Amino acid sequence: MYFQTEQLKLRPFESDDTPALQAYLNHPMLSGRRYIPQGFPEVVPLSTQEVESIIKKWGEEESQAHLAIVSSDKQELIGHAEIAWDWDPHASRVSVVIARPYQRQGHGSQVLSLLLEYLFENTPAHNVSSWMADWNQEARAFAKKNSFKENGHSRREGLHEGKYYDGILVDILRPEWQAIK
Amino acid sequence: MPLEGKIVILREEQPEDMPRLAALQNNMETQAWGKSLPPDYTENMYLKRFQDREFSYYPKEGRFIIVSKETGEFAGMILYSGLRPRWSAMLGIMMDKQYWGSGYASDAQEVLLKFLFLELGLRVIRIYTSSGRTHAINLAKKSGFRVSAGQRQAVFRKGEMNDALLMDLLREEYFTNHPDLVDNLPRIG
Numbered sequence: 001m002y003f004q005t006e007q008l009k010l011r012p013f014e015s016d017d018t019p020a021l022q023a024y025l026n027h028p029m030l031s032g033r034r035y036i037p038q039g040f041p042e043v044v045p046l047s048t049q050e051v052e053s054i055i056k057k058w059g060e061e062e063s064q065a066h067l068a069i070v071s072s073d074k075q076e077l078i079g080h081a082e083i084a085w086d087w088d089p090h091a092s093r094v095s096v097v098i099a100r101p102y103q104r105q106g107h108g109s110q111v112l113s114l115l116l117e118y119l120f121e122n123t124p125a126h127n128v129s130s131w132m133a134d135w136n137q138e139a140r141a142f143a144k145k146n147s148f149k150e151n152g153h154s155r156r157e158g159l160h161e162g163k164y165y166d167g168i169l170v171d172i173l174r175p176e177w178q179a180i181k
Numbered sequence: 182m183p184l185e186g187k188i189v190i191l192r193e194e195q196p197e198d199m200p201r202l203a204a205l206q207n208n209m210e211t212q213a214w215g216k217s218l219p220p221d222y223t224e225n226m227y228l229k230r231f232q233d234r235e236f237s238y239y240p241k242e243g244r245f246i247i248v249s250k251e252t253g254e255f256a257g258m259i260l261y262s263g264l265r266p267r268w269s270a271m272l273g274i275m276m277d278k279q280y281w282g283s284g285y286a287s288d289a290q291e292v293l294l295k296f297l298f299l300e301l302g303l304r305v306i307r308i309y310t311s312s313g314r315t316h317a318i319n320l321a322k323k324s325g326f327r328v329s330a331g332q333r334q335a336v337f338r339k340g341e342m343n344d345a346l347l348m349d350l351l352r353e354e355y356f357t358n359h360p361d362l363v364d365n366l367p368r369i370g
Contacts, residue, residue, distance in 0.1 A: 087215050088336075090336075091336070091345065126334060126337075126342075127332060129332050151331050153329050153330060154330055154349065155329050156304055156349070156370075163370050164370035169332060169347070171335075
């Protein structure tokens with residue numbers, strides 16, 4: 001079943017998700033890796049109003065879907081996920097963010113698996129990609145573990161702890177996904 | 182005052198440019214986009230986009246017509262977009278095919294890079310293209326850009342699969358390639 005496993009489900013964001021979303025986005029460990037719309041701060045603490053605007057913007061984006069990740073047992077918001085096909089559904093994009101207390105429990109891999117299944121079984125996606133900061137070793141390891149390949153750096157994407165960092169491009173092709181499915 | 186190079190001038194768009202811009206877009210060879218677009222763009226579509234542009238002291242893009250210094254003729258257009266102030270922008274160019282190989286595109290690119298690095302104080306300029314567009318890749322390399330990332334088989338056009346390429350040029354690389362220019366912007370990072 002799409003968008004659901006035994007442990008979690010993906011659903012649209014609702015306005016009453018604001019407090020839980022604000023709480024985990026402002027966790028220091030998510031600083032610089034929030035995966036929120038451009039123009040919203042990636043590091044500075046987010047206000048309630050800003051988080052409301054993020055949910056509103058996510059709901060309005062064309063050629064994108066932003067989903068809340070909710071635990072099946074307690075119905076708690078544990079993260080957010082994105083699928084996007086901005087300029088061409090042949091080349092789609094994904095991102096998965098898991099709130100700090102729920103990391104390292106396999107939730108991210110489950111969500112990514114659902115997103116890839118949806119994209120490759122319901123859309124013409126041939127390449128699915130994602131970007132992450134080069135300092136974000138957890139995300140790089142997560143991508144590698146899920147069979148994404150690193151295919152270069154977008155140099156000088158920003159500043160982190162006083163140094164320039166690069167954006168890392170990772171992608172997976174439909175035949176590669178089919179081979180490991 | 183328009184931006185001036187050795188053989189081209191970059192000036193603002195004017196209503197009379199719209200037929201030429203539509204023609205560039207409708208030529209499958211000159212339309213510079215990540216996927217093929219139908220050759221049905223009209224002068225009125227371009228005119229509407231031109232008229233809808235609003236005044237701002239914080240523009241996120243700059244669009245310029247490339248004209249020959251010698252003849253004043255329209256040769257193409259060049260733009261920067263996605264501006265992150267004092268940080269980065271993307272560069273794009275469309276040239277009338279009769280000016281391919283004339284040096285106009287290269288000169289226009291250099292004029293715009295000088296503006297972006299010296300006037301806007303950017304740290305990196307990016308170009309998105311694909312592995313099938315050898316003209317665009319070579320033009321970018323001429324100004325020092327290098328391919329930094331490639332999304333595999335992400336572009337399908339002309340019946341072929343190509344990689345979507347990201348090329349970039351750092352501020353320091355630009356000034357190394359232009360020893361006649363001095364970089365007075367304090368370094369960060």
